[in-house]
Amino acid sequence: MIHALVAAAVLSQSYARSRANENDPASQCLWWKENTRIVYRVNQAGNTETPGDTEFDAIKRAFSTWQTELAACSSLSFVEGPRSPSREATYSPDDSPVNQNLVLFREKACKQQVAAGDACWSDGSCGNKYDCWQFSEGAIAITTTSFSPRNAEVFDSDIELNTPSYIFTTVDAPPCVRGAEAVTCVATDVQNTMTHEIGHLLGLAHINDAASTMNPRAVTGELTKRTLDPGSKKFVCDVYPKGQASKLCFIPSVSLEQGRAAKVGCEAASGLPLLALAALVLRRRR
Numbered sequence: 135m136i137h138a139l140v141a142a143a144v145l146s147q148s149y150a151r152s153r154a155n156e157n158d159p160a161s162q163c164l165w166w167k168e169n170t171r172i173v174y175r176v177n178q179a180g181n182t183e184t185p186g187d188t189e190f191d192a193i194k195r196a197f198s199t200w201q202t203e204l205a206a207c208s209s210l211s212f213v214e215g216p217r218s219p220s221r222e223a224t225y226s227p228d229d230s231p232v233n234q235n236l237v238l239f240r241e242k243a244c245k246q247q248v249a250a251g252d253a254c255w256s257d258g259s260c261g262n263k264y265d266c267w268q269f270s271e272g273a274i275a276i277t278t279t280s281f282s283p284r285n286a287e288v289f290d291s292d293i294e295l296n297t298p299s300y301i302f303t304t305v306d307a308p309p310c311v312r313g314a315e316a317v318t319c320v321a322t323d324v325q326n327t328m329t330h331e332i333g334h335l336l337g338l339a340h341i342n343d344a345a346s347t348m349n350p351r352a353v354t355g356e357l358t359k360r361t362l363d364p365g366s367k368k369f370v371c372d373v374y375p376k377g378q379a380s381k382l383c384f385i386p387s388v389s390l391e392q393g394r395a396a397k398v399g400c401e402a403a404s405g406l407p408l409l410a411l412a413a414l415v416l417r418r419r420r
């Protein structure tokens with residue numbers, strides 16, 4: 135008797151969109167206006183421990199991966215701007231220098247250098263005030279998105295990477311042994327991490343599908359998220375179709391909601407690194 139094991143190659147076509155209130159599935163989805171040229175800028179310091187300029191190249195490849203999909207079927211596009219001197223992952227509705235889509239490696243942990251009683255802990259401003267990683271130690275990176283409280287249109291999205299906790303690498307092989315991470319093997323791959331975070335920047339939320347770029351977990355040596363899964367590609371075409379308006383989840387009502395500052399996200403689970411929390415910062419448009 136022969137038992138044939140057939141591995142059914144079922145390609146996932148699913149994705150989930152980020153919401154204005156992550157705890158409210160009925161809240162509006164985040165969206166960029168159609169035809170937006172999203173200019174991203176990488177902080178000029180890069181990451182000290184990554185050899186040469188390889189981290190800049192890895193970040194560029196991650197944006198290029200998405201840009202290929204955007205160009206094929208969507209109205210959005212990514213444009214690389216000049217390297218930025220800014221260390222501020224934030225957004226101001228005024229036309230100020232902090233208003234850039236910034237990619238930034240935080241080299242120090244706020245916990246090590248900011249007093250517990252500092253007021254910055256309560257309003258989440260420690261990171262920018264002291265140039266440090268203010269989020270959970272277990273998170274590899276955080277994408278902070280600023281959007282309109284009225285209709286959830288995104289104005290700005292910044293990506294911070296957690297250098298104090300993770301060795302960011304750019305080589306393709308071999309995978310590092312856990313506990314012996316170094317820049318000469320694949321520990322926490324910059325391109326793998328950035329491809330996932332750019333998904334957040336575009337409005338994708340996590341899904342519990344191991345084959346998805348938007349799976350929230352990454353193990354030492356992982357490279358699989360460098361490649362977009364079919365669901366994440368479909369998101370780009372569905373939500374930002376070429377020649378059409380961007381797709382919201384519902385038509386906003388006329389009454390203006392009060393914009394309350396909200397920082398929401400997901401929890402890191404037992405010991406496993408959480409690849410990222412899309413920390414959504416609600417800002418009022420003046």
Ligand SMILES: [Zn+2]
Nearest residue numbers: 350409410411
């Ligand atoms: Zn994430």
